[in-house]
């Protein structure tokens with residue numbers, strides 16, 4: 001979503017890094033370009049004005065202009081300002097009491113019902129007992145939709161009884177939550193095309209009945225600047241504790257996400273990045289800023305791997321890494337898991353390789369990756385077990401035999417072995433990183 005912004009900012013920085021020394025004029029010019037980039041990304045103009053003023057002021061001092069790496073220093077200031085803009089620190093919904101209540105609200109189609117199920121899945125994975133509540137009484141289909149999603153997630157759902165009003169459902173749900181010792185209760189509410197009195201009154205009624213600990217606005221990033229106005233109005237009426245932006249996977253320009261915190265003062269707690277129930281991510285201002293500046297999100301990558309990769313295999317892998325006995329069998333397993341674990345795109349997004357390299361890889365296509373994985377499986381299966389265990393054995397004649405056996409060329413076998421070498425080095429680095437992280441890579 002931040003692709004265009006990301007590319008323009010990286011162009012500005014590339015130019016800056018090119019100068020051995022920066023003049024005030026260079027900084028002025030760069031800030032003008034940053035300003036245009038942000039405005040084009042649809043960031044609120046007042047937010048843009050404050051942002052560039054702050055960075056310009058910080059960059060004019062000796063600390064930046066006279067440093068040996070002035071370009072880097074400017075990037076650092078922009079990064080810091082972006083992190084602040086996005087809310088500085090990660091803020092989780094408050095789940096400190098039992099049951100903790102979470103009321104979701106928002107306009108029609110913003111993604112409330114989907115997000116309710118996504119949150120349930122997310123918290124359930126974290127070991128919490130979650131209860132979903134269908135407090136959208138206007139549309140019977142809405143209750144049905146939430147029930148189906150609850151079924152997929154495997155959690156219970158409270159649905160309205162005939163003639164029951166929203167506050168009554170709320171109270172009944174709270175009683176059910178206590179009875180079932182639920183840790184979290186998520187209320188899905190009805191939406192409207194616009195904020196109107198009736199909607200606000202209904203939401204306030206529910207608010208009064210259940211006194212939710214978390215009041216979270218679900219807002220569609222695709223509606224751009226308008227989403228910031230929506231957030232302001234709901235905040236005024238109901239006092240939001242957090243915001244979830246959905247459809248960040250779409251082609252919205254991202255300005256709304258960048259303006260949201262600055263304008264409303266509310267933290268973005270999570271973001272929706274797709275229709276599937278797993279496509280919800282915690283929002284980390286610093287990581288998001290790094291992504292925007294093309295620095296990638298290595299921590300996010302490791303976390304994603306953690307979630308997707310079979311823990312037993314992972315423990316085994318860590319052991320083998322320590323003994324430095326990572327072999328082609330492990331590689332095959334890794335290829336299969338990687339393919340299963342991440343979509344090619346989300347993996348690419350997180351790699352710290354800059355937009356140009358990313359576009360180049362994309363140009364060659366995700367098919368390349370899939371084709372590689374398939375071919376790799378064929379080549380690896382044509383090896384003997386001994387060869388997979390001890391790749392060093394694979395000399396010229398064995399390579400020819402393997403190529404013939406898998407219907408590939410010797411150059412393909414060479415390429416695979418080269419990639420294996422890379423993967424082994426990468427795995428070793430991740431192994432080291434995991435040792436530095438408290439508790440290792442494993443939760």
Ligand SMILES: Nc1nc2c(ncn2[C@@H]2O[C@H](COP(=O)(O)OP(=O)(O)OP(=O)(O)O)[C@@H](O)[C@H]2O)c(=O)[nH]1
Nearest residue numbers: 108109110111112113114191246247272273274275
């Ligand atoms: N691409 C994408 N689609 C999403 C995301 N979140 C929700 N959607 C889709 O948006 C549409 C509307 O989602 P719902 O969850 O039904 O929205 P709602 O706010 O409950 O709508 P109402 O109950 O009618 O007010 C569905 O087609 C969802 O699949 C997201 O993060 N990315």
Ligand SMILES: [Mg+2]
Nearest residue numbers: 112113136142
């Ligand atoms: Mg709904």
